[in-house]
Amino acid sequence: MLGLSYAEAVYLRRRWIFTLVIISACAVLGSYYAALFGGFTTRPAAGRYFLVDVQGEKFVVKVTDGEALRLAEERMAGLNRMFPLGELARGDGGFNMPWSWHLKPESVRMVDASIELCDGLPSHVESDLDYWVDVVGQYCPWSAEIVASADEPADLHK
Numbered sequence: 001m002l003g004l005s006y007a008e009a010v011y012l013r014r015r016w017i018f019t020l021v022i023i024s025a026c027a028v029l030g031s032y033y034a035a036l037f038g039g040f041t042t043r044p045a046a047g048r049y050f051l052v053d054v055q056g057e058k059f060v061v062k063v064t065d066g067e068a069l070r071l072a073e074e075r076m077a078g079l080n081r082m083f084p085l086g087e088l089a090r091g092d093g094g095f096n097m098p099w100s101w102h103l104k105p106e107s108v109r110m111v112d113a114s115i116e117l118c119d120g121l122p123s124h125v126e127s128d129l130d131y132w133v134d135v136v137g138q139y140c141p142w143s144a145e146i147v148a149s150a151d152e153p154a155d156l157h158k
């Protein structure tokens with residue numbers, strides 16, 4: 001067998017079998033983990049919630065992007081004039097009560113300029129939700145002020 005002695009061939013065969021056993025054990029443990037803990041899913045993106053005031057109307061946005069988080073905190077401290085821009089979705093997202101829409105957290109960025117089409121009041125989005133979600137697709141209130149932040153959205157509704 002390829003110029004190997006009997007002892008070398010037996011050693012390689014045992015090593016190969018050992019490797020297969022280890023690989024099989026890992027597969028079994030992986031399956032066990034998946035059954036026990038719900039699989040190899042990624043955790044929801046960590047983030048922070050911000051209360052945004054647009055000319056007296058308030059809404060909550062969840063920010064998960066690191067740079068957007070930094071810029072939102074700076075905006076709250078008055079260190080920049082940036083405003084949130086994000087992709088609209090139906091439903092309150094679990095944090096934007098009482099509105100029937102929210103900005104998708106993974107899409108939220110802080111910007112200093114955007115197209116006028118996505119500017120408006122939260123009530124404008126609410127009153128014509130189909131148009132805003134299906135046609136405009138994003139929301140970017142130019143006059144937005146970030147007035148508070150919290151780790152949990154309920155802390156902003158107190």
